[in-house]
Amino acid sequence: MSANALDLRGLRAGYGRYDVLRDVDLQVAPGEAVGLLGPNGAGKTTLLRAVMGLVKHRTGVISIAGTDVVRMPAHKIARGLAALVPEGRRLFVDQPIEDNLLLGALHLRRDKARVSELLESVYALFPVLRDVRNRPAGALSGGQQQMVAIGRMLMSDPTVLLLDEPSLGLAPIAIGEVAEALERLREEGRSILVVEQRVDLALRMCDRIYVLAGGEVALEEQARALGEDGRALIDAYLG
Amino acid sequence: MQVLLSGLAIGAIYGLVAMGFAIAFYVTRVINFAEGQLLMVGVMVAAWFARTGLDPWIAIVLGILAAAAVGAVTYLVAVRPVLAFDRFSFAWLVSTLGVALILENGAALVWGPTSRSFPALLTGTSVHVGSATLTLQEVVTIGVAIAAAIGFELYRRRTLFGKLGMAIAHDPEMATALGANTVLVATAAFALAGAFAGLAGVLIGPITYSNPYLGDTYGIAGFVALMIGGTSRPAAAMAGGLLLGILGEAANKLIDTQASDWFPFVVVVVMLLVLPEGLLSLAAPFRRAVRRARAPAGATG
Ligand SMILES: Nc1ncnc2c1ncn2[C@@H]1O[C@H](COP(=O)(O)OP(=O)(O)O)[C@@H](O)[C@H]1O
Ligand SMILES: [Mg+2]
Numbered sequence: 001m002s003a004n005a006l007d008l009r010g011l012r013a014g015y016g017r018y019d020v021l022r023d024v025d026l027q028v029a030p031g032e033a034v035g036l037l038g039p040n041g042a043g044k045t046t047l048l049r050a051v052m053g054l055v056k057h058r059t060g061v062i063s064i065a066g067t068d069v070v071r072m073p074a075h076k077i078a079r080g081l082a083a084l085v086p087e088g089r090r091l092f093v094d095q096p097i098e099d100n101l102l103l104g105a106l107h108l109r110r111d112k113a114r115v116s117e118l119l120e121s122v123y124a125l126f127p128v129l130r131d132v133r134n135r136p137a138g139a140l141s142g143g144q145q146q147m148v149a150i151g152r153m154l155m156s157d158p159t160v161l162l163l164d165e166p167s168l169g170l171a172p173i174a175i176g177e178v179a180e181a182l183e184r185l186r187e188e189g190r191s192i193l194v195v196e197q198r199v200d201l202a203l204r205m206c207d208r209i210y211v212l213a214g215g216e217v218a219l220e221e222q223a224r225a226l227g228e229d230g231r232a233l234i235d236a237y238l239g
Numbered sequence: 240m241q242v243l244l245s246g247l248a249i250g251a252i253y254g255l256v257a258m259g260f261a262i263a264f265y266v267t268r269v270i271n272f273a274e275g276q277l278l279m280v281g282v283m284v285a286a287w288f289a290r291t292g293l294d295p296w297i298a299i300v301l302g303i304l305a306a307a308a309v310g311a312v313t314y315l316v317a318v319r320p321v322l323a324f325d326r327f328s329f330a331w332l333v334s335t336l337g338v339a340l341i342l343e344n345g346a347a348l349v350w351g352p353t354s355r356s357f358p359a360l361l362t363g364t365s366v367h368v369g370s371a372t373l374t375l376q377e378v379v380t381i382g383v384a385i386a387a388a389i390g391f392e393l394y395r396r397r398t399l400f401g402k403l404g405m406a407i408a409h410d411p412e413m414a415t416a417l418g419a420n421t422v423l424v425a426t427a428a429f430a431l432a433g434a435f436a437g438l439a440g441v442l443i444g445p446i447t448y449s450n451p452y453l454g455d456t457y458g459i460a461g462f463v464a465l466m467i468g469g470t471s472r473p474a475a476a477m478a479g480g481l482l483l484g485i486l487g488e489a490a491n492k493l494i495d496t497q498a499s500d501w502f503p504f505v506v507v508v509v510m511l512l513v514l515p516e517g518l519l520s521l522a523a524p525f526r527r528a529v530r531r532a533r534a535p536a537g538a539t540g
Contacts, residue, residue, distance in 0.1 A: 052416050054412060054415070054416060074415045074416060075415050075418050075419055075420050075421070076418075078415070078416050078417055078418035079418045083416075083417075084416050086413065086416070090410055090413045092405065092406045092409050092410065092413075093409075094405070094409065095402060095405060095406065095409075099402050102399065102402070103399075103402060103403065103406050103414075103417055104417055106399075106403065106417055106418040106419060107418045109399055152417070156417070156418065
């Protein structure tokens with residue numbers, strides 16, 4: 001059996017003395033798209049940040065394609081193991097789009113051919129970015145900025161893709177475009193963990209769903225198995 | 240004309256030190272209060288090697304390298320530990336001042352507290368520009384400083400490492416999440432900042448001679464130049480330095496021959512009252528307008 005793309009076992013993580021996550025078990029199989037839902041403050045962002053190594057206090061197992069990263073410094077995890085579209089995108093708004101993308105491929109900088117190949121694949125996924133590639137990222141619309149953030153994540157050619165509420169604050173059309181892009185990545189066989197507050201979107205984009213509440217996994221289920229009843233169930237957790 | 244050119248020559252020195260402050264601050268948000276002492280390290284080490292009979296040009300290069308090395312060590316010893324303990328700590332204020340004191344007193348201990356010679360390579364030749372006369376040293380100083388400012392700016396915008404520096408300046412945690420080793424980049428920034436100060440040192444050395452207390456004067460002038468230029472981009476600090484140099488020379492001429500000793504303080508007070516974000520803040524409204532004009536219609540949602 002091949003290793004999971006992402007495997008969390010007994011993960012505890014938090015800030016200072018206080019654990020936000022308590023004994024979280026969560027897996028993303030290779031090629032699987034997993035949705036992470038839960039009310040505000042449940043610890044979803046903390047979970048993604050813990051995988052990236054951005055949360056200092058973390059214990060348990062965090063394994064990416066069989067590599068234990070729980071003690072690995074963040075900048076090493078970022079070199080092809082995991083990549084993140086963070087809450088609020090956090091683009092380098094003063095710098096051109098293309099520089100934002102190239103900064104995603106820092107660890108591949110010596111392999112120029114690979115970098116231009118990845119850049120081409122990002123422009124193939126989001127053709128509109130090619131035309132504006134020399135504009136400062138801050139000059140784009142929210143939807144296009146989210147495309148840049150997703151593109152920057154893809155530029156590091158990571159084993160597991162992490163997205164924190166990619167639809168948040170976007171206009172309906174932009175949400176559709178982002179969801180479509182994620183479905184494309186899923187079809188390409190990427191391993192994805194996406195935090196998504198909108199249940200309908202999560203069920204559409206994902207193979208499997210986890211609901212996180214109070215720092216613990218409250219529900220784990222195949223998206224397919226969750227019909228209208230499941231939605232009601234999830235809604236109950238989301239409060 | 241003489242005031243203008245002499246002002247540019249001394250202002251170029253202030254500008255290099257100011258850029259040193261700015262480069263380190265740009266990447267780390269830390270003011271290295273030992274920046275002036277790095278100029279002194281450049282002067283002292285170059286003078287010392289020159290006294291041993293080494294070729295003066297090689298001594299000068301070694302002086303610059305020594306300043307860069309001490310800059311890097313300053314980050315690793317005095318800045319990184321306090322920031323690792325608490326990212327928002329202001330303890331670097333004290334720790335870099337501590338480094339300044341150690342360097343100054345250490346240099347006085349090793350090389351003695353009095354001024355000693357510095358290799359004069361270009362001071363003997365005069366260059367006439369219109370009615371004004373400069374030494375070749377001053378002409379080279381102006382040229383080197385402007386080339387350093389332009390070179391840095393090109394490097395910052397055109398190379399991946401420069402772009403990474405900008406990214407770290409903007410959002411260090413996000414840069415880390417993209418694989419940046421922020422400690423390495425910050426150390427490099429402090430080293431480059433040291434090299435700028437060292438460069439300033441070997442350029443002014445033939446005029447000031449080597450003296451362990453040089454760091455005070457030039458550190459303060461460089462800091463004032465940084466205030467004038469603002470911290471939004473390091474090259475602006477060079478503009479601040481050149482302006483301060485010209486103002487100081489004018490004050491010497493018009494007010495009192497020693498006026499440039501206290502004049503920087505007057506300038507900085509006025510600056511902070513009138514333009515707290517530095518000279519470049521004058522241009523900000525224009526830049527915002529340009530950005531708005533370039534943004535696509537309906538740039539929301
Ligand atoms: N940097 C931080 N320092 C201290 N506590 C934090 C920090 N970030 C988040 N928290 C706390 O951790 C808990 C979980 O937050 P978060 O992971 O952002 O939840 P979610 O993304 O599910 O809304 C919240 O109670 C929040 O207040
Ligand atoms: Mg969140």
